[in-house]
Amino acid sequence: MSDHSRSLVNEIIKLMNGGTAHASLEDALKDLPAEQRGERPHGLPYSIWQLVEHIRIAQWDMLEFSKDALHKSPKWPEEYWPKETAPASEEAWNNSLAQIKKDLQEMTELVQTEDLHKPIPHGTGQTLLREALQIADHTGYHIAEIIVIRRLLGSWKS
Template sequence: MDKKSVLLQQLTMLHNRDGWFVSFDHAVKGLTSEQASWKTGESTNSIWEIVNHLRFWNQRYLNSFKGIVTGKMEGDNDSTFINLDHLNWAETIASVVEIFREWHNAVKECEQEKLDSPVPHDSGTTWGQALSNLTIHTAYHIGQIVHIRKTQGSWGPELGVD
């Protein structure tokens, strides 16, 4: 299996096909905005904040991959958890789902050489490496979402990964 096929499979698994871990769609399915906003404490992130973070980084790298100038990042990584666009919960989820679709299409349509080329703002990393890191990063946060749901009681064994 070539690099492009592996990345496409990873993107699909993250978005909507359960495998060794649940997909994003499965992890957030049926969540209300109240459940998504729930936190165990002030120093922890809510599911909604985690989804904002995923939205920020996936969109930023997607824009760069497509050649859209992203500009210098305002703030630090902590600011990526904030809902800066003031989207409601349904809009936030729809936005992330659309970003995943766009990522899949962009990788599907790109030439292999693109995946071997350097990321403009990270000269030591190729696009293939960056996408691999981005998928691992997203999978990590999907795991956090499931853990938070288990802690709050909104994840039952019927949903899997018990």
């Protein structure tokens, strides 16, 4: 891999993981009181739990699309958003976070080993570069929403 390509890969990985100009999901959720996971302040249409689950589902979908021609995406929008405002249990919360981390690591490995510019054979012109950037952009957007909710709930320490 050329130095130019390695530099691009490194920047994509940083972007997907948060940092530099963006907060990471871990940072956005640090010290979040469990009772705030399901709150929807000031008439907002979603809770932190719903945002976390949405991140998990969307990231999983983009990862699976990137590697599996037989993957079937969830139905938009209803299957990308949980109906429950709060996790059913601590285990559900932890499992969601673990899956996000696992899938992000798998996408990182794809970015490090595959051709970023080659069209995905079963796609309509998408590339791994596009999918990786979409994961970074989508997750960053929703992390910002988590931080706003925490500010509204008074639990964000900046």
